[in-house]
Amino acid sequence: MPPNAAAITSPPQVQALVSYLEHEAQPMIVLDPAYNILAANTAYRRQFGTADRPFLGQKCYRVSHHYDLPCDQAGEHCPMKRAFELKGLDRVLHIHHTPRGPEHVDVELRPILDADHQVVAYVERLTTVKQASARASQAGLVGRSPAFNTALEAVQRVARSRLPVLLLGESGTGKELFASAVHEASDRHDGPFVVVDCSGLPETLFESELFGHEKGAFTGAQHRKPGLVETASGGTLFLDEIGDVPLAMQVKLLRLIESGTFRRVGATETQQADFRLVAATHKPLQQMVAEGRFRQDLYYRIAAFPIFLPPLRERAGDIPLLVDSFLQRGGKTAQRIVIQPAAMARLQAHDWPGNIRELRNVLERARLFADDGIVRPEDLPEWLNAPLQARPAPAATAATAAAAPDLDEQIRHLAAEGRLSRRDMAARLGLSERTLYRRLKALDLG
Template identity: 85%
Template sequence: MAAQPEPTATMPPATADSPQVQALVSYLEHEAQPMIVLDPDYNILAANTAYQRQFGTADRPYLGHKCYRVSHHYDLPCDQAGEHCPMKRAFELKGPDRVLHIHHTPRGPEHVDVELRPILDGEHRVVAYVERLTTVRHASARPRQAGLVGRSAAFNAALEAVQRVARSQLPVLLLGESGTGKELFARAVHEASDRHDGPFVVVDCSGLPETLFESELFGHERGAFTGAQHRKQGLVETAAGGTLFLDEIGDVPLGMQVKLLRLIESGTFRRVGATETQQADFRLVAATHKPLLQMVAEGSFRQDLYYRIAAFPIHLPPLRDRSADIPMLVDSFLQRGARTGQRIAVQAAAMARLQAYDWPGNIRELRNVLDRARLFADDGVVRPEHLPDWLNAAARPDAATPAPAPGDAELRRLLADGRLSRREMAARLGLSERTLYRRLKTLGLG
């Protein structure tokens, strides 16, 4: 957000019709991103057209309401409800604060990147706040057909790091176990960057023998080696204007690491067999499941290369640290593999087993288990007996007790409130009506 002009005279507390708020609204109307003005007591005083278009509806009042009630449906500020409150932090800093939250929107729960800036008077007192809201399009807080899905604290921390670094040009290093979704996170960095219209090029470093690595990466000239019948463009050239994703960079042969370092440091390269140097133009994202610092100590990975690629490391959580996301991931995977019009449900006892398992193979292993279970669910319901024997044997003894799914507490609150129809309730929770009815039945509320 552009820096706000600081008043030079003492200002009274802001109100919706005060001159300073009206001036702010006039200024914010030129902003393409949704923005609101808040007073120090969390009340929404004004909103620009972009906010009204994206977050406001006729049955969704917000002016004069508390921001935490509108965005979170909380009765208390975020910090008192167990979340980071940017207003509290901005007040303490007398400066901006930024956080990734899950907001309730007309479309259901969504990840929203929130940036809050205080407006100070001439005596350095906070009289109002301006909040910019950016919806995260490359991840979903609801089940969906493709891409990143999750809303657990561990998932949100990784997603927030992506949002922080995406618009910069810093190299990003994704660290995590196999199967944690490193390519999806790399693509999220690309899609949130200024290079999102350019290509996203994947280099599988583990699948390339050393004899082919240089040719694949840099390309080659005709006749450069036996079998080089034509000039070939390398993946570095293919990534021009976009992002180059080096997957499993820990597997790059030591002999190639120095050439990779030269590419990153100089931004230039030569095709194999060529004499002229070419300029590279890509954003680097790398990933590995290997302990690179240990490899540096052992001499199998260059220290100088490590420091070039690790400017902004992001640790991706294993699935065992985000078990609350499993019901949403399960729903997403079953949707992705279903035939048109087909819906597959998971019995509560089966879901409890899925949440009780540690998933050493992470999301990839979960997807494989669900692809198998789907074949046994002739009536459209996955039961414990449809899961592999080894998974049932490895589940904790209490796995037969259904684990609470994310959103159960919110579901109970909406039912007790009684103001929404089942259709409206499903939309609020980001569920289909059919999924809502199944969840109500499981909880004994239907």
């Protein structure tokens, strides 16, 4: 038995479990039904414990969240409550306080049952999410708002599967970063991550770029060239703005996905494809299907696991974190830039129709005016400097309004299947449970 468990009084099966957990590489703890931490394996002590951070005998919610109450009473999802109700495993993405600061942690909680099917303890496995930061960061995804965490949790759930992923949301919401996060969290993370900008490829070049070509296949083809599908072998192929793929190419793309094979332009032999597909668009694909502008069979192939990425106005609490991150990203030799509270207030009051891309551009501009390293309100564009006042909720953009039928149809489909809990359905759709509840009510499905 590990040293941490020496003085713990618990049922024999729990003591045996504690000894077993020492052989696990992932951080794991044992909890009693009253939220007390009974024991922790070496991996947990190394990653989450320090000499001045006692945890044995402490309540898990105090150690991980600094709460005085269990998570569900503090407004969060409590995996212990859910695992008790299910008498089975529950999983949730939380932000935990760690020796390194706040971090996203994938929590998996499993109840231990006695012969009478009563819960005697819980085993909690904790996996730090490396694909996103809950603190200001110089690279990658950054955020900690509920809307951001919901989308990130969906990424963690689907990443290790082989399902195609479809990222939906307005322009500028970070689709490529989320696609990269799917890749990095998958079993293919050591392979290439290949981006195909479908909106930037003319129809005449699309097939050649995607599948490659043989020497002499067309005028100017002076040598054999591998395509992006071939380049992505063993990794992830990210089709950005898939809604812009020409109809003629959609047939060939469907064949690639269904058969896992392709032919270079001008070739006769068939090549085997080996990639994980992630696609993204800001366009309303289901509306395009109804209008005959996007193939229905292709849509259902790529939309096995849709994730809706929230616009910046729905994660306004992340703006200070994003601002700090962008101001850090000036390179090692760049002057450290800070922002005055009044300037931050202007940024938080804006609706950001261009989302994170627009915020980044505003900060890049402001950096050029911050000669002394301080961003002031006058360093921001004039249209951000209107007197601060309460603003009505922004009207839905054209992209949001057009995407609503897609979301409603997905909700109807999942509700009709009846296989998922409301929480799992929300995670599948990339929504908060509260937002899903409102949509279900609006569709008379609640």
